[in-house]
Amino acid sequence: MYKVLKKEKLVPTITKLKIVAPLIAEKTKPGNFIILRVDEKGERVPLTIADYDREEGSITIIFQEVGYSTKKLGKLEVGDCLQDLVGPLGHHIDMEDCKKVVLLGGGTGTALLYPKVKGFYEQGAEVISITGVRTKNLIILEDELNEYSDKLYIATDDGSYGIHGFVTEILKDVLKDEKDIDLVVAIGPVPMMKAVADMTEEYGIETIVSLNAIMVDGTGMCGACRVTVGGETKFTCFDGPSFDAHQVDFEELMNRLNFYQNEEEDVAKANSA
Ligand code: FES
Numbered sequence: 712m713y714k715v716l717k718k719e720k721l722v723p724t725i726t727k728l729k730i731v732a733p734l735i736a737e738k739t740k741p742g743n744f745i746i747l748r749v750d751e752k753g754e755r756v757p758l759t760i761a762d763y764d765r766e767e768g769s770i771t772i773i774f775q776e777v778g779y780s781t782k783k784l785g786k787l788e789v790g791d792c793l794q795d796l797v798g799p800l801g802h803h804i805d806m807e808d809c810k811k812v813v814l815l816g817g818g819t820g821t822a823l824l825y826p827k828v829k830g831f832y833e834q835g836a837e838v839i840s841i842t843g844v845r846t847k848n849l850i851i852l853e854d855e856l857n858e859y860s861d862k863l864y865i866a867t868d869d870g871s872y873g874i875h876g877f878v879t880e881i882l883k884d885v886l887k888d889e890k891d892i893d894l895v896v897a898i899g900p901v902p903m904m905k906a907v908a909d910m911t912e913e914y915g916i917e918t919i920v921s922l923n924a925i926m927v928d929g930t931g932m933c934g935a936c937r938v939t940v941g942g943e944t945k946f947t948c949f950d951g952p953s954f955d956a957h958q959v960d961f962e963e964l965m966n967r968l969n970f971y972q973n974e975e976e977d978v979a980k981a982n983s984a
Contacts, residue, residue: 713793721851733768741830745798746929759823773822811837817899832859847872908956918956
C-alpha cells in the first residue's frame, strides 16, 4: 500500500511523487490534502493533493525538500512505500457558479494551485493563472498550467523568464483590465496572500486563500493549526485549508508560523552535523 509509482524531480529541490492510494483517489476533490509519514518514527507531513487518477487509483503530491522530513520523503524511489497516508482531508473548494476566476501561486504555491486551476477549467470557468518564482530554473508545471488556463502569466523576481516582477504586480493589471471576475484564489507565502487580499478587497472581489498553518494531527483535535478568521478561531485542517481572505488574521498567522523557527533551525543543524 502507498507505493511510489512514479518519481520526477521538477527542479532540484522540488519533487513530484505519484503514489498508490485508491481509496483516497476515489474521494479527492481539488483543495483536499493528505497527511503522511515516511517511516514509523517520521513526523506527520501535510501536503496538498496536486492531482489524482481515480482509474489508476493514484494520487500525486508535489513538495519542496526544505526540512528533515521532506528531504527524507524526497529520497523515496519508485517501488518504495510510505509508512502511512491519511486523507482526503480538509474541505474542497466549491467551484460551481464561478464563471471567471483568477488563480495566483507564489513559489511552491504553484504546485498547490495546479489542482484548482485544472478543477475550475474542467468545470467550464474562464481561468486566468498567475505564477511567480525567484528565477527561471525554479519554474514548475508550466505546461500543465498552460493546458488548463485561458491566460497564463509567469513572473520571475529577477526577470530571467516571463514578466519581470511579482505576481501581485500582474494581479494589479489584471484587476484593472479584466471585467466580471467572480473569484480570486491565492496560494503562497503569507505576505503575498495578504497583499492579494488587500488588493481584491478594494474591488469587492471574493477571494480565497489556502493557509499553510502548522499541523500535527490533522483532525481538529490538537489545535496546532488554529487561525483566526472573521474574529473566530478556526482549525485549518478541519475548517480549511481554504478561507475567505478578507476575514483572515494574517499577522497572527505569520507570528504562529515563526514560533518554532529556532527549534527548526536547531533540528536542521543537528541533522546536518
Ligand atoms: Fe491539529 Fe488541525 S492539526 S487541529
